[in-house]
Amino acid sequence: MSNSLQLTNIGELVTANSAGVERYQNSSLCIEDGKISSISDRNGDRVIDCGGKMVTAGFVDSHTHPVFYNKRDEEYRMRLAGATYEEIAEKGGGIISSVEGVRNASKEALVEKVMQRMDRFIAVGTTTIEAKSGYGLNTDSELKSLSVIDEVNQNHPIDMVPTFMGAHAFPKEFSNDHDAYIDLICNEMIPAVTDQGVAIFNDVFCEDKYFTVDQSRRILETGREHGLKPRLHADEFVDSGAAVLAGEINAFSADHLMAVSEIGIRSIVDNDVVATLLPGTTFFLGKSTYAPARKLIDNKVTVALATDFNPGSSHIQSMPFIMTLACMHMEMTVEEAFQSVTYNGAKALGMENEIGSIEVGKKADLILWDLDSLLDIPYYVSDHPIKLVIKNGTIVFQA
Ligand SMILES: [Zn+2]
Structure with a gap:
C-alpha cells in the first residue's frame, strides 16, 4: 500500500x-x-x-559514545579549575570512570538513558548516528552495550549504526598487562561480538598511552577477519602514526586528527579514508588545537564532522553547533560544513548511497x-x- x-x-x-x-x-x-x-x-x-x-x-552524526550511565560533571569542574584531560585520567577520571557505571547498570536502565539521549538527537535534526560501545571493557558489558544500542535502534525512530569499541581504554584489571587485554579482545570479545551480530564497525583508540599502532593493527585486522569494518580514533593528542595505519588498513574513517602529520594526510588521501573531525571535543576540553580542516580539504581529503558525544570530553549533541565551531575555528565555509555533517558523514559510515x-x-x-x-x-x-x-x-x- x-x-x-x-x-x-x-x-x-x-x-x-x-x-x-x-x-x-x-x-x-x-x-x-x-x-x-x-x-x-x-x-x-x-x-x-x-x-x-x-x-x-537530516544530519548524520558519524561518531558518538552514547552508552554510558553516569554523567561526568565533576571532571568538568576539575577542568574549569585548570586540570587537563590527561591529568584527569591519571586521577581515575576519563573513560575508565564510566566503566563502573556501565558494568553495574542493568540493560533496561541503560536503554532508558540512551532512549532519552536519542530524543534529544532527533530534536536537533540528527536522523542517523554511529553509536559505539566501549565503556564496558569486558566481554559481558561490551555485549550488553551493543544489545542496548540494538534495542534502542529497534524502538526509536533514529537510525543507529553500531560500533564495537572494546579498545577504548585499558580496564583497571589489565593496567599492568596490556598485551593480555589485546588477547582478550582478539580471542574472546571479537568472536563474541560477531556471534551477537549487532556491531558493524570495530574502532580503536590509537593514541599515546592508549593503544599502540601495532596493537591497533592487530585488533582491526582480527575484526575484519570476523566481518567488522575498521575505523579508528587517530592522532588526537600527538602524532602516533594512526592516520598512516588508517590508510594502510583501508579504514572507513580516521577520526580526530588534531595532530595528524603530512605523511598521515597522504596515507588517508591515497586510500580514500574519510577524515572525521570533532571540533566539539577541542571546544569542550578548553583547547585551541582544532584539527587542520583547511589543510585536509585543500589536500582533497573527504572531511566529515561529528559531535563525539560522550560524558567526558564532548557533552554536545548538536550538529548545528558543530557547524558553528567548524566555520569559526577551522576555516571551513558554511557549504563545506554542511556537506561534512550530511553527505560526508554518511560516507564515513559507508552509507552515502542511502542517506x-x-x-x-x-x-x-x-x-x-x-x-x-x-x-x-x-x-x-x-x-x-x-x-x-x-x-x-x-x-x-x-x-
Ligand atoms: Zn570518540
Whole structure:
C-alpha cells in the first residue's frame, strides 16, 4: 500500500553530494514509502506547506559514545579549575570512570538513558548516528552495550549504526598487562561480538598511552577477519602514526586528527579514508588545537564532522553547533560544513548511497527549518529553529 507525503512551498531546498552543495529555489518534494520519490510537484496523500522556509537533509552524526550511565560533571569542574584531560585520567577520571557505571547498570536502565539521549538527537535534526560501545571493557558489558544500542535502534525512530569499541581504554584489571587485554579482545570479545551480530564497525583508540599502532593493527585486522569494518580514533593528542595505519588498513574513517602529520594526510588521501573531525571535543576540553580542516580539504581529503558525544570530553549533541565551531575555528565555509555533517558523514559510515542527501531513491530523512538560508544554521549558534524532523518519511519531531 502506498504511503505518500508531499512537501510544498519549500523556499530553498539545500542538499550536498560529493561535488558540493546544491540549492533548489521554490521547489517541492514527494515522499513515497519512506523514500524520496521526486523533487517536483506531485500529489501526495498528505501535504505539508513549508511556508517558503528551508528544507535540508537530516544530519548524520558519524561518531558518538552514547552508552554510558553516569554523567561526568565533576571532571568538568576539575577542568574549569585548570586540570587537563590527561591529568584527569591519571586521577581515575576519563573513560575508565564510566566503566563502573556501565558494568553495574542493568540493560533496561541503560536503554532508558540512551532512549532519552536519542530524543534529544532527533530534536536537533540528527536522523542517523554511529553509536559505539566501549565503556564496558569486558566481554559481558561490551555485549550488553551493543544489545542496548540494538534495542534502542529497534524502538526509536533514529537510525543507529553500531560500533564495537572494546579498545577504548585499558580496564583497571589489565593496567599492568596490556598485551593480555589485546588477547582478550582478539580471542574472546571479537568472536563474541560477531556471534551477537549487532556491531558493524570495530574502532580503536590509537593514541599515546592508549593503544599502540601495532596493537591497533592487530585488533582491526582480527575484526575484519570476523566481518567488522575498521575505523579508528587517530592522532588526537600527538602524532602516533594512526592516520598512516588508517590508510594502510583501508579504514572507513580516521577520526580526530588534531595532530595528524603530512605523511598521515597522504596515507588517508591515497586510500580514500574519510577524515572525521570533532571540533566539539577541542571546544569542550578548553583547547585551541582544532584539527587542520583547511589543510585536509585543500589536500582533497573527504572531511566529515561529528559531535563525539560522550560524558567526558564532548557533552554536545548538536550538529548545528558543530557547524558553528567548524566555520569559526577551522576555516571551513558554511557549504563545506554542511556537506561534512550530511553527505560526508554518511560516507564515513559507508552509507552515502542511502542517506546524507536529498536524492530520488534515498531515505526521506529531512529537516524543515524555521530559517531561510544555510548560513543561518551556524549563525544561530545555540538556538536551532527547527519546525519538523522527518525520518523515513514520517514526522518524528515537531516544534
Ligand atoms: Zn570518540
